[in-house]
Amino acid sequence: MSSAEELRGFALALPEAEERETWGRPTFRVRDKIFAIVSDDGASASVKATRDEQTALLAEDPEIFSFPVYVGRHGWVGVDLTRIDPDHLRELLTDAWRLTAPRRLVKTHDAGC
DSSP states (O other), X not given: OOOHHHHHHHHHTSTTEXXXXXXXXXXXXXXXEEEEEEOTTSSEEEEOOOHHHHHXXXXXOTTTXXXXXXXXXXXXXXXXXXXXXXXXXXXXXXXXXXXXXXXXXXXHHHHHO
8 A cells, every 4th residue: 555655755766856835745756747746635646647557457446546626638647545565556657757858758767777
């Protein structure tokens, strides 16, 4: 099981990621573009994904993944932080960061891995 604190740690470990409060909630960004948003209560988050990834995750485990209000139509996925495995959360955040970060930054990151 994960938590908002684990999400914060995973997100901020990514290159040039930063946390900023927006709409009264923690948001995680790379070069001023959001890739994750934590809910008011810290029990869930919305994470950027492709529509195909969203469809697959919703089918995989509807107990963990949901269609978030407002951003779901853009491919984002809702994540129950109390149920998701930490390794899966780290993978989702890394994928979200990759979708958001400039290509050159992703390439530099991948070269260092």
